[in-house]
Amino acid sequence: MLKVENLQSGYGPMQVLWGPDIQVKPGTVTSLLGPNGAGKSTLLWTILGAVRPWEGKIFFEGEDVTFEPTHKKADRGLVMVPEGKHLFKEMTVYENLLMGAYRKGAQEEREANLELVYSLFPILSERRTQRAGFLSGGQQQMVTIGRALMARPRLLMMDEPSQGLAPKIVMEIFETVEKLKEEIGLTILLVEQNASASLEAADYVYVMHEGVIMAEGTPEEIEASHEIKEAYLGI
Amino acid sequence: MFFEQLSGNLVQGLILGSVYGMATMGLSLIFGVLQVVNVGHGAFIMVGAFTALILFQSLGVPPILAIPVALLIGMCLGMIFYYGAVKPLVSPSGAGIRKVGRRQLGKAAGVFVAVMIAMRILSGVLDLNIAFSIFIAIILMYAFLVYVYGGRRQEKGPELATLLVTFSLGVILEEVVKQIFTSEARGYNWDLGKLDLGFTVLPFTKILASGGSLTVAVLLYLWFNKTRAGMAMRSVVEDSVGARVCGVNVDWQYALSFSLGIGLTVTSGVLLTMFIPVGINPYMGGGYTLKAFVIAVLGGLASPYGAFFGGVVFGLLENGSYTLLAALPGGEPFALTRFFSFVMLLVILLIRPTGLLRRKG
Numbered sequence: 192m193l194k195v196e197n198l199q200s201g202y203g204p205m206q207v208l209w210g211p212d213i214q215v216k217p218g219t220v221t222s223l224l225g226p227n228g229a230g231k232s233t234l235l236w237t238i239l240g241a242v243r244p245w246e247g248k249i250f251f252e253g254e255d256v257t258f259e260p261t262h263k264k265a266d267r268g269l270v271m272v273p274e275g276k277h278l279f280k281e282m283t284v285y286e287n288l289l290m291g292a293y294r295k296g297a298q299e300e301r302e303a304n305l306e307l308v309y310s311l312f313p314i315l316s317e318r319r320t321q322r323a324g325f326l327s328g329g330q331q332q333m334v335t336i337g338r339a340l341m342a343r344p345r346l347l348m349m350d351e352p353s354q355g356l357a358p359k360i361v362m363e364i365f366e367t368v369e370k371l372k373e374e375i376g377l378t379i380l381l382v383e384q385n386a387s388a389s390l391e392a393a394d395y396v397y398v399m400h401e402g403v404i405m406a407e408g409t410p411e412e413i414e415a416s417h418e419i420k421e422a423y424l425g426i
Numbered sequence: 427m428f429f430e431q432l433s434g435n436l437v438q439g440l441i442l443g444s445v446y447g448m449a450t451m452g453l454s455l456i457f458g459v460l461q462v463v464n465v466g467h468g469a470f471i472m473v474g475a476f477t478a479l480i481l482f483q484s485l486g487v488p489p490i491l492a493i494p495v496a497l498l499i500g501m502c503l504g505m506i507f508y509y510g511a512v513k514p515l516v517s518p519s520g521a522g523i524r525k526v527g528r529r530q531l532g533k534a535a536g537v538f539v540a541v542m543i544a545m546r547i548l549s550g551v552l553d554l555n556i557a558f559s560i561f562i563a564i565i566l567m568y569a570f571l572v573y574v575y576g577g578r579r580q581e582k583g584p585e586l587a588t589l590l591v592t593f594s595l596g597v598i599l600e601e602v603v604k605q606i607f608t609s610e611a612r613g614y615n616w617d618l619g620k621l622d623l624g625f626t627v628l629p630f631t632k633i634l635a636s637g638g639s640l641t642v643a644v645l646l647y648l649w650f651n652k653t654r655a656g657m658a659m660r661s662v663v664e665d666s667v668g669a670r671v672c673g674v675n676v677d678w679q680y681a682l683s684f685s686l687g688i689g690l691t692v693t694s695g696v697l698l699t700m701f702i703p704v705g706i707n708p709y710m711g712g713g714y715t716l717k718a719f720v721i722a723v724l725g726g727l728a729s730p731y732g733a734f735f736g737g738v739v740f741g742l743l744e745n746g747s748y749t750l751l752a753a754l755p756g757g758e759p760f761a762l763t764r765f766f767s768f769v770m771l772l773v774i775l776l777i778r779p780t781g782l783l784r785r786k787g
Contacts, residue, residue, distance in 0.1 A: 241670055265673030277668035279661050290661050293654070294673040342673060 443741020474695015
């Protein structure tokens with residue numbers, strides 16, 4: 192579904208990505224692990240088109256989308272849950288969700304997707320008229336995920352969805368990830384610091400370090416390798 | 427007698443305040459979306475004032491009908507200035523990460539200011555036509571500088587550079603208008619009669635100006651809150667990264683809000699001349715820039731409605747204090763009103779540093 196080849200990018204003169212190759216198969220959860228500063232977020236932003244690629248190719252569903260701007264990619268169903276939520280805090284929960292369905296294509300399926308989000312997160316239905324800024328951290332993360340679902344994603348890229356949340360909420364978020372895969376058949380590219388939980392949720396794992404892919408394999412394979420776990424994952 | 431005067435001045439202040447508010451909405455909008463303080467604000471008000479004057483004097487168009495023309499002129503100017511000058515400094519580059527290039531921009535800005543000061547001096551000393559050709563040369567040089575040094579886009583460009591660029595745009599506008607119309611103060615006389623309230627007399631043009639401001643403000647509010655396009659712009663104000671992941675074309679929203687902000691400002695110039703139809707000259711904007719800053723701060727800086735509200739408060743303070751100060755023996759009320767308004771600003775900022783309308787946190 193998504194194929195990234197020898198992608199290079201960075202900020203100003205500073206190169207961050209040194210040519211990682213990754214592939215995401217439809218209907219799977221692919222996990223991207225690695226320490227802070229490994230370039231995981233930059234990889235997602237480059238795939239999304241918010242950071243301009245210097246070299247390499249990005250294919251989405253067989254088409255070359257390397258230089259397509261972010262809003263065009265949104266039309267293709269390439270959607271991101273950004274790190275740090277980035278909610279519209281002054282808007283209500285409902286308005287936040289509507290913004291998720293901003294693109295023309297997503298507007299047509301707005302009502303159906305709204306139903307879906309409310310059924311996944313019933314609490315958002317109760318709080319729909321509240322300002323998003325007044326919700327708890329966990330609920331805000333639900334809004335962020337809900338907002339992304341409103342864009343009728345085909346590939347959902349999640350950047351640190353469990354960051355800064357209480358352990359119980361982290362569990363819920365990972366349960367949601369599994370639900371999205373099992374029940375809706377969504378394809379997910381997951382970036383996480385929480386290595387053990389995401390090894391559990393993933394079908395395939397990439398380990399990234401200093402802008403390159405150091406290892407890849409099924410969670411079992413990664414789990415079995417002591418060197419990888421010690422050197423890059425700290426578990 | 428005193429109360430009659432006070433209530434008269436307060437009513438005048440209320441309707442002038444709504445025009446002030448309207449004149450500040452563009453500033454707040456641009457600040458809210460681009461985090462750019464448009465230091466050339468007053469020059470755009472001046473463009474609006476000239477639009478009203480020219481349309482009325484040479485074509486006989488009543489100023490109220492000049493509003494859509496002014497909006498259009500302003501939006502075009504805004505687009506040209508955005509793509510020509512502001513964009514290289516503010517264009518967002520993705521995930522909110524700042525790129526390098528500050529030093530070069532600083533240099534460009536420095537040269538730019540030197541050139542501008544030289545231009546001001548030259549246009550005073552030399553023959554007008556020579557000054558004009560120098561001026562054209564400067565524009566070219568400026569374009570060159572922005573593109574050579576500012577070519578690397580960066581997130582929320584260095585604030586100083588955006589201040590200098592907007593200031594310069596204002597100066598350029600003032601100089602162009604001066605070349606065409608000279609610096610002589612002009613005025614027009616559009617008489618629709620007066621409304622006698624007993625304690626004060628209101629010309630209908632003033633009431634129209636106030637009504638026009640209110641209408642524009644309400645339309646803007648509805649657009650922001652009820653339409654998809656308005657929601658998109660609001661989302662950029664609140665969180666540009668969030669807007670981006672929702673598929674909002676953030677670069678276009680930047681251009682659009684700059685253009686709309688300038689459009690609103692030029693429009694407010696028309697409305698201001700309906701209130702004060704005299705003293706229209708290329709340098710009239712300075713005082714309004716200052717007032718607009720005070721008003722924007724009163725209203726919480728990034729909110730256009732806050733700005734409108736701040737404008738009304740400012741108008742009331744300015745005109746209300748006039749009566750009080752006039753009652754003081756030996757005072758010079760006109761000069762003191764400005765002092766009083768700024769003192770009130772200080773007091774309000776001490777009590778509510780986030781502005782009158784801003785929620786805390």
